[in-house]
Amino acid sequence: MLEVKGLRKVYRSGTREVEALRELTFTVAAGELVCLVGPSGCGKTTLLRCIAGLLEPTSGQVEVGDKAGLAIVFQEYGRSLFPWLTVRDNVDLPLRQKKVPRARRRQLVDEALTAVGLAGTESAYPWQLSGGMQQRVAIARAVAYEPSVLLMDEPFAAVDAQTRADLEDLVRSLWQRLGVTIMFVTHDIDEAVYLGQRVLMLSASPTVIQDELTVDLPAERDQLHTRADPRFTALRTRVYEQIQLAKVRTGTASGAAGELSSADR
Numbered sequence: 152m153l154e155v156k157g158l159r160k161v162y163r164s165g166t167r168e169v170e171a172l173r174e175l176t177f178t179v180a181a182g183e184l185v186c187l188v189g190p191s192g193c194g195k196t197t198l199l200r201c202i203a204g205l206l207e208p209t210s211g212q213v214e215v216g217d218k219a220g221l222a223i224v225f226q227e228y229g230r231s232l233f234p235w236l237t238v239r240d241n242v243d244l245p246l247r248q249k250k251v252p253r254a255r256r257r258q259l260v261d262e263a264l265t266a267v268g269l270a271g272t273e274s275a276y277p278w279q280l281s282g283g284m285q286q287r288v289a290i291a292r293a294v295a296y297e298p299s300v301l302l303m304d305e306p307f308a309a310v311d312a313q314t315r316a317d318l319e320d321l322v323r324s325l326w327q328r329l330g331v332t333i334m335f336v337t338h339d340i341d342e343a344v345y346l347g348q349r350v351l352m353l354s355a356s357p358t359v360i361q362d363e364l365t366v367d368l369p370a371e372r373d374q375l376h377t378r379a380d381p382r383f384t385a386l387r388t389r390v391y392e393q394i395q396l397a398k399v400r401t402g403t404a405s406g407a408a409g410e411l412s413s414a415d416r
């Protein structure tokens with residue numbers, strides 16, 4: 152389970168202050184798959200970094216149970232894999248750091264690579280693989296770690312549409328099989344509705360939760376039928392409208408988004 156309470160983040164550099172997150176409060180239940188969607192620059196990455204403990208919040212709290220049980224898949228697979236390590240060693244590295252015994256490590260790596268459809272590529276180097284395959288390696292690395300919470304930061308933004316659809320289905324099947332809690336951040340409304348059990352919509356920066364939606368689509372989803380379902384269309388329309396509203400609100404506000412005037416401080 153993941154709990155975020157009153158999270159606020161203000162970036163300070165010199166005399167300039169940017170309030171990226173104003174007040175975020177939400178809970179992701181154990182085993183839930185929640186998508187976060189919001190306009191560009193709304194603070195999605197800031198939020199994930201605060202949750203992962205990579206960034207200190209200005210105020211508020213994040214509770215993830217065991218921080219060691221957290222894994223992240225980033226957007227830029229090219230930068231998250233080590234080019235000088237083979238696929239096996241890339242997936243194995245966090246397990247070594249976690250001091251998992253050798254035989255168990257071997258088993259976890261094999262299982263994870265099989266689960267993402269990459270059995271047989273163990274001795275290849277990341278740069279010998281396509282972008283979609285590299286992102287599968289990054290997912291395998293996260294899965295092999297056996298996290299209780301998996302954070303995914305726009306993980307499919309850099310792959311082509313067909314690969315993206317395959318990877319979305321891969322995430323849903325891994326989630327159903329492993330029972331892991333997933334927080335999936337995306338700017339793609341259709342992706343959020345297709346993947347999530349719930350969608351949290353973020354406002355533009357300074358960010359609050361603008362709206363929340365339960366995705367009451369059947370648990371068994373497939374790219375063809377789910378996306379053609381009238382309910383899917385209704386849900387995506389609702390998310391789209393909220394995101395548009397978020398943009399309009401910012402457009403009418405004075406000053407740049409999130410920029411604090413002295414009166415606000």
Ligand SMILES: Nc1ncnc2c1ncn2[C@@H]1O[C@H](COP(=O)(O)OP(=O)(O)OP(=O)(O)O)[C@@H](O)[C@H]1O
Nearest residue numbers: 162169171190191192193194195196197198356409
């Ligand atoms: N290190 C920093 N110093 C100052 N301001 C920052 C810093 N990092 C982010 N910001 C600002 O905080 C706000 C949120 O940025 P963030 O990268 O978290 O948004 P995002 O939703 O992930 O963006 P995108 O959708 O474009 O990837 C933006 O206004 C950004 O300019």
